[in-house]
Amino acid sequence: MPGRAGRNSNKNPHYYWNNIVKTKPEAQALASRLGLEFPTTFQSLQAGLVYPIRRLIVTGEDNPDNITTLLGPLWESVESKLIKETRIDVLLCPPPGSPNHAVSEHLDAGSPRWTPRPPNAEEEAGLGKVKDMKSKVAKQSGGGKDLNITDLRELILSMGDHWVEGLPALQAATNSTNQGVKM
Secondary structure (H helix, E strand, C coil), rough: CCCCCHHHHHHHHHHHHHHHHHEEEEEHHHHHCCCCCCCCCCCHHCCHHHHHHHHHCCCCCCCHHHHHHHHCCCCCHHHHHHHHHHHHHHHHCCCCHHHHHHHHHHHHHCCCCCCCCCCCCHHHHHHHHHHHHHHHHHHHCCCCCCCCHHHHHHHHHHHHHHHHHHHHHHHHHHCCCCCCCCC
């Protein structure tokens, strides 16, 4: 008797995106409308799930039906955290020189438009935490572009006993801050 993973392996979002979706006419039409390229190898930029998720978000088409079309029926149980993180990244609009901007230039190439949905209340709260952390990062680094390990240690210590909960905001803040990154 096959295990649950064996029964659903072709519905795993990563497998679905890399192997199944390109055979579905509905997905082909959606990909064409979004300027998405289907992955050709597992090593390509398009092979990761951030690529289709981000494209749906930047075009404002990140709804459950479209996500299911591109990632398959099991996406919600596996990828909802990645979707939330990617929405925050998009809504932050990282400036040139930030690590996230450097990556997004490649992920967003070919996108027909930049029309993300406005943030909901939960996302507004998350954005507020990241923006607050960005202020702390700027203060800790003296307004400079380089954060060193000592700066990061001090930022983590400043979060007190809740430092684990603060790490996503710290990561988003540092990755969306101009650090002079060029690709």
